[in-house]
Amino acid sequence: MSKEEQNNSSTEEFINRINKQKGRTSPQIVSKSKYLSAHQEKSWNENGFILIPHFSSDDKCEEINQTVIDIVRSMVKKAEKFNHAYIDQGHIGIREMKPSEKVENIEDEMSKVFRLHQKGIFNEFIKREDLLNVIEDILGENIDCFLSQFIFKNPGAWGQPWHQDSSYFPFDRSPQVGAWLATSPATKENGCLVVLPGSQKEPIHEHLPDERPGSNYGYTEIKDHNFEKEIPLLLDTGDLLLFHSFLMHKSYDNKSNRRRTAMVYHFAETGTRFGDIDSPTNEWISVRGKGLATTYKNST
Numbered sequence: 001m002s003k004e005e006q007n008n009s010s011t012e013e014f015i016n017r018i019n020k021q022k023g024r025t026s027p028q029i030v031s032k033s034k035y036l037s038a039h040q041e042k043s044w045n046e047n048g049f050i051l052i053p054h055f056s057s058d059d060k061c062e063e064i065n066q067t068v069i070d071i072v073r074s075m076v077k078k079a080e081k082f083n084h085a086y087i088d089q090g091h092i093g094i095r096e097m098k099p100s101e102k103v104e105n106i107e108d109e110m111s112k113v114f115r116l117h118q119k120g121i122f123n124e125f126i127k128r129e130d131l132l133n134v135i136e137d138i139l140g141e142n143i144d145c146f147l148s149q150f151i152f153k154n155p156g157a158w159g160q161p162w163h164q165d166s167s168y169f170p171f172d173r174s175p176q177v178g179a180w181l182a183t184s185p186a187t188k189e190n191g192c193l194v195v196l197p198g199s200q201k202e203p204i205h206e207h208l209p210d211e212r213p214g215s216n217y218g219y220t221e222i223k224d225h226n227f228e229k230e231i232p233l234l235l236d237t238g239d240l241l242l243f244h245s246f247l248m249h250k251s252y253d254n255k256s257n258r259r260r261t262a263m264v265y266h267f268a269e270t271g272t273r274f275g276d277i278d279s280p281t282n283e284w285i286s287v288r289g290k291g292l293a294t295t296y297k298n299s300t
């Protein structure tokens, strides 16, 4: 089998796996919140997201950015040949498929780093009481963080097409909650997120391959929907977006000459079963409540 045939067959297998989620719905509504304000509860139920300004300080965001840069500099050795994915010290790094125009250091051509939340500043974040209080109103009092990724979005990097995160989560329940922390400003020019308010009330739609030549592995696209009511989310460093895993969202390309960075975590109810084989990017860590030891996960 040629390299191209191998790539086509792994894309096809991936798309088939994603589309097993097609048609699932997540109708649960949040009510009687203990911690969410009435405005936040309404925004979650009607729009599928909550925006919390100034959640982290500029210094913390800078420390997050610098820590990830140190990780990728040690992950990819100088003069190493091109790989799309790297594994080092429990982290998974993904390099942009599309070459970047201006590259001085490896971080200038990285796309994402996964599996960060087991340690240090990333682990501190997922245990923040003020964060978990808000998530408790949505998921209940037993909470795991199962996924983390830092997104570089370097100048010239493409945005991610319209998708619903639950298409990647073949779990036995929903929703999951995404927490997207802007660690730099996010603008229309540098590739902010764009959401379709209310689309979390829709089923999971069909996701087709992202057909741009040189797009990153795993990027998929919803094409059977009208996105006229999209809104770009313009965020400052430290602002936090919490969003429903059925919410349709995408991001713009980075047309500026500066990096747009974000640290993204995903939370689920403890006890969530992940299907036959868990994704290698997932790592389940209990952050509140009864904990994983008491839970019976993925058994037959």
Ligand SMILES: O=C(O)CCC(=O)C(=O)O
Pocket: 151, 153, 159, 160, 165, 191, 192, 193, 249, 250, 251, 252, 262, 264
């Ligand atoms: O931050 C971005 O550019 C895209 C992120 C995204 O769509 C996601 O995390 O699901």
